[in-house]
Amino acid sequence: MTGPALAAWFFHLLVFVGGVSAAAFSFRVLAYLALCLRRPRDLRRRYGAWAVVTGPTSGIGRSVALELARRGLNLVLLDLDAANLQETSDAITSRHTVETRTVVFDLSLVGTPQGDESMRRLRAAIEGLDVGVLVNNAGVAKPAVAYLHEAEVEAWVRMIRVNLWALTEVTAAVLPGMVERGRGAVVNMGSASSEAIPSFPLNTIYAATKRYVSKFSRSLYVEYRSKGIDVQCQAPFFVATRLVPSAVLDNWLSPLVPTPETYARAAARWIGHGPLCTPTAGHQLLWCLAGVLPDAAHDWLRMREHLRLRALLSQRARAARASAADRGEKTTRAKKMSF
Structure with missing residues (x-):
């Protein structure tokens, strides 16, 4: 192949790759706009009257719980602090005419006798309820920006127990009822740190646990969709919660960092639409930009x-x-x- 012919072939290859990338970006944008313009799904009618939310006392979890209550779902709330649970429950019932139940559950104790007792309380709390939605939101992000050897092993184990093991056990407790009723939705909170970018150094264990969440969700999506159950991993970038250092919120990314309330509204709209998503427009843009590098x-x-x-x-x-x-x-x- 001569020099001019090789140059022409390379130019056409670049045009083809650019065209495919532009088409993929356009499809993502159009799909997002179509979902935003569509009338929101009636989650209660489609899935059931109750939702279980883990980690509902602050940040994304609290906002998601309030958004589900706004959409008419009763709530079973799981968290480790009884006082915070009660405050959240009171805040929800003061704004919305829904029922709430609370279960004190330290998710870092799964696999221990104390954790087994908490699982029994959870099963008792949901027995007989039409649980249509499960949101596995609870997570541990610390130790953060640390080398693996710098933190105590128990700190990493705690992160693994909450982000990975507890999510699995809570899902296994709620799924049988959904299977019996032939409907339901499971939403697992993942992270763009494990999906949109290839590595997340100095936060290695966190990103690794979130990668498990993504694979767990995708496989369950395939297993259970024929049974009327939608399983989804939501993989946001940064959201303005106390888990995100203020230094992150003060840089150029800040316009693309939604509040928990903004994220919750988008998250609820995306429930049931595919096995993996990042719900907000800013995060969609970041995901596309990440794919270029x-x-x-x-x-x-x-x-x-x-x-x-x-x-x-x-x-x-x-x-x-x-x-x-x-x-x-x-x-x-x-x-x-x-x-």
């Missing part, structure tokens, strides 16, 4: 950004300790002067 570029950028974030958080922690020590010294001097 080669893996090596992603690896370099993520490591660079996480090292920068690690240094910034360390600096803020030192400043906070110094400020606390200074306040302690002033208090001590004041006490001495009062004598």
